[in-house]
Amino acid sequence: MGDYRFFHQRQHRRLVERALYLDREDCHLRHLIRGDRRMADFSAAGGGIFYDYSRQRVDEATMALLFELAEAAAATDRFADMAHGKKVNVTENRAALHMAARSFSDHPVRVDGHDIKPDLKAVRNQIKTFCDAVHGGEITGSTGRSFRHVVVVGIGGSYLGTEFVARALEAFADRDVSLEFLSNVDIHNFASIWSRVDAERTLWVVISKSYTTAETMANEDLIRRTMQERRLDPSKHLVTVTSKGSPGDGDAGRGLASFHMFDFIGGRYSVTSAVGGVPLGLYLGYDRFERFLKGAEAMDRHALEAPPEQNLPLIAALLTVWNTSFLGYPQTAIIPYASPLSRLTPHVQQLNMESNGKSVDALGRPLAQPAGTVVFGEPGTNAQHSFFQLAHQGKAFPIDFIGVLNPQYRMDEGAFKGVGHQQELWANLLAQATALAMGQASGDPARSFSGNRPSSIIVLENLDPEDVGRLLAFYEARTIFEAFIWGINPFDQFGVELGKVTAGVIRGEMAARNQNPEHDFDAVDAINRRYLRMIFSGRLPG
Ligand SMILES: O=P(O)(O)OC[C@H]1O[C@H](O)[C@H](O)[C@@H](O)[C@@H]1O
Numbered sequence: 001m002g003d004y005r006f007f008h009q010r011q012h013r014r015l016v017e018r019a020l021y022l023d024r025e026d027c028h029l030r031h032l033i034r035g036d037r038r039m040a041d042f043s044a045a046g047g048g049i050f051y052d053y054s055r056q057r058v059d060e061a062t063m064a065l066l067f068e069l070a071e072a073a074a075a076t077d078r079f080a081d082m083a084h085g086k087k088v089n090v091t092e093n094r095a096a097l098h099m100a101a102r103s104f105s106d107h108p109v110r111v112d113g114h115d116i117k118p119d120l121k122a123v124r125n126q127i128k129t130f131c132d133a134v135h136g137g138e139i140t141g142s143t144g145r146s147f148r149h150v151v152v153v154g155i156g157g158s159y160l161g162t163e164f165v166a167r168a169l170e171a172f173a174d175r176d177v178s179l180e181f182l183s184n185v186d187i188h189n190f191a192s193i194w195s196r197v198d199a200e201r202t203l204w205v206v207i208s209k210s211y212t213t214a215e216t217m218a219n220e221d222l223i224r225r226t227m228q229e230r231r232l233d234p235s236k237h238l239v240t241v242t243s244k245g246s247p248g249d250g251d252a253g254r255g256l257a258s259f260h261m262f263d264f265i266g267g268r269y270s271v272t273s274a275v276g277g278v279p280l281g282l283y284l285g286y287d288r289f290e291r292f293l294k295g296a297e298a299m300d301r302h303a304l305e306a307p308p309e310q311n312l313p314l315i316a317a318l319l320t321v322w323n324t325s326f327l328g329y330p331q332t333a334i335i336p337y338a339s340p341l342s343r344l345t346p347h348v349q350q351l352n353m354e355s356n357g358k359s360v361d362a363l364g365r366p367l368a369q370p371a372g373t374v375v376f377g378e379p380g381t382n383a384q385h386s387f388f389q390l391a392h393q394g395k396a397f398p399i400d401f402i403g404v405l406n407p408q409y410r411m412d413e414g415a416f417k418g419v420g421h422q423q424e425l426w427a428n429l430l431a432q433a434t435a436l437a438m439g440q441a442s443g444d445p446a447r448s449f450s451g452n453r454p455s456s457i458i459v460l461e462n463l464d465p466e467d468v469g470r471l472l473a474f475y476e477a478r479t480i481f482e483a484f485i486w487g488i489n490p491f492d493q494f495g496v497e498l499g500k501v502t503a504g505v506i507r508g509e510m511a512a513r514n515q516n517p518e519h520d521f522d523a524v525d526a527i528n529r530r531y532l533r534m535i536f537s538g539r540l541p542g
Pocket residue numbers: 155156157158207208209210211212213216267268354493496
């Protein structure tokens with residue numbers, strides 16, 4: 001194993017000095033972005049995406065230092081190690097091979113001597129055959145009627161990526177199949193879906209790598225009971241996507257089929273595996289799912305092969321580290337000017353924050369400061385009319401703007417104020433990035449804008465299945481590069497465990513009270529005891 005030290009001392013010291021230097025008034029963005037070459041020098045294209053970072057608070061010397069940092073951290077070597085099956089998830093002794101799930105080459109990738117590529121291909125073929133049979137009406141529900149509704153039952157990585165892609169590609173959903181997501185254990189989630197679907201024509205796709213996740217198990221149980229009450233055989237209305245050997249594996253009476261996901265693909269990196277494949281294949285058609293995979297594969301190749309100075313996810317990762325650890329911005333926003341991308345941010349929230357929200361390096365040594373950044377966002381222009389006041393005049397945060405050149409729908413937009421809708425959208429995107437960077441002086445303090453607020457623009461040519469795959473793989477690779485530069489392991493998530501264990505104690509107290517009305521919640525602290533009394537009485541105290 002290599003050296004996972006957080007921030008190689010020499011680069012670290014020089015970057016701290018550089019950050020102080022860039023705080024000077026003559027390094028304000030309004031000066032940095034002056035000049036015809038700024039955009040040419042601070043942008044790159046690759047993997048089918050254009051990435052413009054000309055409005056980030058960097059100059060050439062800073063970028064040179066950042067590339068040195070990436071080299072000192074051996075970020076690209078570690079990325080290649082990951083692609084070749086090395087067990088980069090050091091705390092769990094696992095490989096991280098989500099990229100193999102969308103690799104169409106015959107090049108073998110071995111884990112413990114076993115080539116995993118044929119296993120992944122076999123699952124893709126199984127998905128294709130199943131989707132074709134559902135669309136062709138050969139596989140039906142228990143009353144013989146074809147499926148019209150697909151409901152994903154899963155949470156976290158077994159849900160968010162698929163929801164992002166499904167919403168992004170809704171314009172392509174022509175298979176007469178609706179797609180819903182039952183993630184939360186909140187009864188409102190189930191009840192509202194149940195009220196919308198025709199149970200006889202509904203296929204539940206239960207997705208859980210572990211098949212022990214409390215929310216998913218509770219929902220699966222509720223589905224089985226509710227379907228039985230409707231005199232429908234649940235096993236004819238359900239498939240599972242899960243790990244080999246999990247409690248949900250095998251079609252032994254549990255459902256129509258089981259599709260495997262593998263322990264070398266983490267939940268938040270799993271949308272290009274069967275996790276996304278089964279629901280997206282049913283919703284969009286398998287061919288479109290494969291186009292999405294090919295877009296992701298193109299970005300993977302770019303991330304693996306492009307030199308650092310041209311490597312989009314690596315540059316973006318260096319800018320995250322720069323903004324977070326040197327300029328001190330604790331948050332970052334993602335603002336897509338394309339409403340089909342409205343669920344990108346929730347997906348990247350899990351992908352990035354669950355991967356990189358860490359306080360120790362990959363060898364367990366405390367970091368000088370916690371890693372990770374708070375990700376939030378909404379589509380533009382909606383975001384402008386909600387929280388952009390703070391972006392312009394409150395606490396500054398870096399922004400990824402995302403623009404699409406050709407929208408999914410072509411229609412006569414007319415010309416309101418001389419422009420069509422798509423042009424109006426772009427006018428707003430460009431205006432926001434400009435205003436945030438430049439600012440504006442005013443004699444009235446309430447009306448003055450300090451500017452110097454960094455942003456990048458990611459441009460997609462279209463919003464086809466391939467483009468969505470590219471964007472997904474860009475954010476995955478960026479997240480992993482960030483982690484390798486910070487020296488952390490992005491593939492474990494022990495931070496989510498304590499809450500689950502604590503919920504188990506509280507659940508136990510509730511179950512005890514359900515059994516025995518005299519039980520008074522002795523196993524919990526005084527605050528939680530008061531809440532439990534409130535919940536069981538249904539009344540506010542006092
Ligand atoms: O797929 P599952 O085993 O049901 O896990 C679902 C999710 O739950 C956990 O709490 C993890 O934090 C996530 O990384 C995971 O994606």
